Amino acid sequence: MSNQDPPGHSGRPGAEGAWDATLSRHRSRNRERIAATAMELIGEHGLAHVSMSSLAERAGVSRATLYHYFPDLDHVLLAWVELQVDRFVSRVELLAGAEPDPRARLTLIIAQLTDYFASRDHRLGLEQLGTLAVAPVTARAVAERMSPLMELVSDCLRTGQKMGQFRPELDPEVHASLILGLLGAMRPHLVSGRYAPGGAARAVSSLVLEGVTRR
Amino acid sequence: MSNQDPPGHSGRPGAEGAWDATLSRHRSRNRERIAATAMELIGEHGLAHVSMSSLAERAGVSRATLYHYFPDLDHVLLAWVELQVDRFVSRVELLAGAEPDPRARLTLIIAQLTDYFASRDHRLGLEQLGTLAVAPVTARAVAERMSPLMELVSDCLRTGQKMGQFRPELDPEVHASLILGLLGAMRPHLVSGRYAPGGAARAVSSLVLEGVTRR
DNA sequence: GCGCACTATAGACAGTCTGTATACTTTCTG
DNA sequence: CAGAAAGTATACAGACTGTCTATAGTGCGC
Numbered sequence: 320m321s322n323q324d325p326p327g328h329s330g331r332p333g334a335e336g337a338w339d340a341t342l343s344r345h346r347s348r349n350r351e352r353i354a355a356t357a358m359e360l361i362g363e364h365g366l367a368h369v370s371m372s373s374l375a376e377r378a379g380v381s382r383a384t385l386y387h388y389f390p391d392l393d394h395v396l397l398a399w400v401e402l403q404v405d406r407f408v409s410r411v412e413l414l415a416g417a418e419p420d421p422r423a424r425l426t427l428i429i430a431q432l433t434d435y436f437a438s439r440d441h442r443l444g445l446e447q448l449g450t451l452a453v454a455p456v457t458a459r460a461v462a463e464r465m466s467p468l469m470e471l472v473s474d475c476l477r478t479g480q481k482m483g484q485f486r487p488e489l490d491p492e493v494h495a496s497l498i499l500g501l502l503g504a505m506r507p508h509l510v511s512g513r514y515a516p517g518g519a520a521r522a523v524s525s526l527v528l529e530g531v532t533r534r
Numbered sequence: 535m536s537n538q539d540p541p542g543h544s545g546r547p548g549a550e551g552a553w554d555a556t557l558s559r560h561r562s563r564n565r566e567r568i569a570a571t572a573m574e575l576i577g578e579h580g581l582a583h584v585s586m587s588s589l590a591e592r593a594g595v596s597r598a599t600l601y602h603y604f605p606d607l608d609h610v611l612l613a614w615v616e617l618q619v620d621r622f623v624s625r626v627e628l629l630a631g632a633e634p635d636p637r638a639r640l641t642l643i644i645a646q647l648t649d650y651f652a653s654r655d656h657r658l659g660l661e662q663l664g665t666l667a668v669a670p671v672t673a674r675a676v677a678e679r680m681s682p683l684m685e686l687v688s689d690c691l692r693t694g695q696k697m698g699q700f701r702p703e704l705d706p707e708v709h710a711s712l713i714l715g716l717l718g719a720m721r722p723h724l725v726s727g728r729y730a731p732g733g734a735a736r737a738v739s740s741l742v743l744e745g746v747t748r749r
Numbered sequence: 750g751c752g753c754a755c756t757a758t759a760g761a762c763a764g765t766c767t768g769t770a771t772a773c774t775t776t777c778t779g
Numbered sequence: 780c781a782g783a784a785a786g787t788a789t790a791c792a793g794a795c796t797g798t799c800t801a802t803a804g805t806g807c808g809c
Contacts, residue, residue: 365669366582367607370766381787386768392582452667454580489737493723497741500719504712514708522704526712530741585795596758601797
């Protein structure tokens with residue numbers, strides 16, 4: 320899937336055409352920087368109060384340039400989600416790729432996600448974007464970009480089921496989103512410092528593992 | 535706590551002064567109708583694409599009148615959350631008030647929340663408002679309005695701990711928000727029809743109860 | 750029955766934001 | 780160096796915001 324949108328702005332978030340030209344390193348770095356700036360702003364003022372204009376100003380780029388990079392604000396979010404998910408998934412795959420035991424794998428994924436949430440205190444959690452803030456088209460597109468992360472978890476659950484460790488009756492997809500929801504709910508407590516990342520990871524892991532384990 | 539804002543618009547979401555005049559039945563019904571309309575619109579287009587103007591139009595009210603009721607869109611959401619939480623909490627208290635057993639109480643609350651989410655398919659889940667969509671002040675105010683719901687759950691957990699049924703080491707407040715987060719994550723699956731409310735409630739209950747029960 | 754306070758509305762205002770377009774300058778690349 | 784791509788300035792119509800003033804409708808006590 321294309322990581323970028325053509326400057327011509329192919330259209331709605333869900334279905335951008337592949338842009339076969341290779342983007343310069345500079346351009347893609349700029350895209351990333353702008354997206355990160357957008358998330359900073361959103362964290363400060365809330366999505367509803369962030370404009371393309373203020374983003375252009377904060378990112379130190381002209382408004383015209385901004386529209387060169389993204390057709391609208393929704394696409395900025397989309398790019399950000401895609402970036403974060405890609406990065407996160409490849410990191411976890413690096414760490415947990417060799418781990419055959421589903422329980423250990425799941426624990427590791429949860430620990431990594433907790434770390435992720437805890438380290439980006441003032442930034443935003445991935446999970447908070449698939450919501451009612453943006454247009455439904457965008458929400459669907461966000462969900463789609465999230466799917467590699469979902470699959471990371473649901474695959475793990477499926478393997479556990481096949482190996483007889485996890486309950487056969489649970490739906491791996493549904494449970495995967497429950498686990499991510501759980502982590503999202505934990506985020507405020509991580510950010511506030513009420514829970515240390517380690518403690519949070521343990522709490523979520525134990526909740527999840529006990530709910531998932533075959534008795 | 536005041537359910538309304540004075541027409542003079544006292545200021546920021548967090549701290550509106552008490553407005554001691556009694557509001558006419560008509561006025562408070564109108565407020566409610568407008569808030570519900572706002573949520574409809576947000577569900578259709580996403581918060582970022584809903585304006586006071588479009589809300590006025592859809593609600594069949596002039597823009598000036600809208601500004602008479604609410605100082606801005608954030609306050610509309612706030613009013614809606616307060617209404618829903620009040621309604622939900624009093625309903626659960628009616629149903630579960632007499633139930634002394636924490637496990638049964640928790641199960642009932644979860645079932646009620648699942649029903650709530652399932653019945654309002656195209657509307658919005660309560661949980662999706664405490665996010666990055668609105669200004670941080672508003673987000674805090676929303677969290678505050680959510681607290682009766684939170685307390686419903688955390689009280690239940692505390693009682694269970696005192697009675698020795700639930701693990702003493704878990705933090706009731708944190709766990710309460712985890713449970714609500716879990717329910718929020720279940721909502722899309724309820725809406726999509728993938729899970730029947732009963733099944734969802736059972737899935738969440740079992741996940742929660744097993745994670746919570748003292749071994 | 751009358752006036753008064755409250756409520757609703759209309760219309761206007763300056764200011765901001767959007768998305769688009771055109772045309773100019775800078776920077777990269779072959 | 781020439782041509783392409785990226786970035787910029789500027790302008791535009793249309794929409795939205797929040798505020799204001801003035802006007803019309805409503806319910807209530809006296």
